[in-house]
Amino acid sequence: MSNSHIEIYQVENGNTEISVRLENETVWLSLNQMVDLFLRDKSVISRHISNIFKEGELDKQSVVAKNATTAADGKIYQVDYYNLDVIISIGYRIKSQRGTQFRIWASKILKNYLIKGFSINEKKLTQQNEQLKELQDSVKLLGDVLNYKELNTDESVGLLTIISDYAYALDILDRYDYQNLDIRKTSGKETYQLTYN
Numbered sequence: 001m002s003n004s005h006i007e008i009y010q011v012e013n014g015n016t017e018i019s020v021r022l023e024n025e026t027v028w029l030s031l032n033q034m035v036d037l038f039l040r041d042k043s044v045i046s047r048h049i050s051n052i053f054k055e056g057e058l059d060k061q062s063v064v065a066k067n068a069t070t071a072a073d074g075k076i077y078q079v080d081y082y083n084l085d086v087i088i089s090i091g092y093r094i095k096s097q098r099g100t101q102f103r104i105w106a107s108k109i110l111k112n113y114l115i116k117g118f119s120i121n122e123k124k125l126t127q128q129n130e131q132l133k134e135l136q137d138s139v140k141l142l143g144d145v146l147n148y149k150e151l152n153t154d155e156s157v158g159l160l161t162i163i164s165d166y167a168y169a170l171d172i173l174d175r176y177d178y179q180n181l182d183i184r185k186t187s188g189k190e191t192y193q194l195t196y197n
Contacts, residue, residue, distance in 0.1 A: 028081040
């Protein structure tokens with residue numbers, strides 16, 4: 001969790017873009033990271049967090065996690081990290097330019113979900129387009145090989161194995177991206193211990 005971060009920057013069309021690093025299907029930020037995110041004093045963020053729990057908006061047990069963090073002095077401290085629910089709640093309470101940018105961004109995402117039923121992650125879409133381009137390039141390369149040289153049976157089987165394995169790997173990655181990857185053909189009882197050797 002200590003490596004979680006949020007970046008806010010302005011995209012070319014003037015809109016605010018917020019980039020987050022996800023861990024365990026949510027974002028976790030410390031109090032100091034939220035100070036950086038919203039550009040407000042630590043006491044202001046702390047007061048909002050306290051009010052969120054006092055008012056019963058969120059259950060502290062489900063949105064706060066402790067994590068050991070090494071400080072600049074080399075000592076290890078237990079630091080509270082707050083998940084996305086807390087971050088969003090603070091974003092709607094905070095009065096700052098950054099808070100306003102955050103609300104505009106969050107409202108845009110929420111509106112897309114409510115109206116369209118989805119929101120497009122352009123970065124992920126670009127990555128998937130790049131994967132598709134790689135697949136197209138690989139298929140073109142294989143086609144060029146076939147045009148250049150007539151393959152014997154072993155070479156044909158090897159080529160088909162490569163294509164099959166590549167397609168399988170892309171399918172696994174796609175299912176992982178959409179969080180519908182399941183493990184099949186295993187009893188779940190086998191345990192393996194990986195060692196360096």
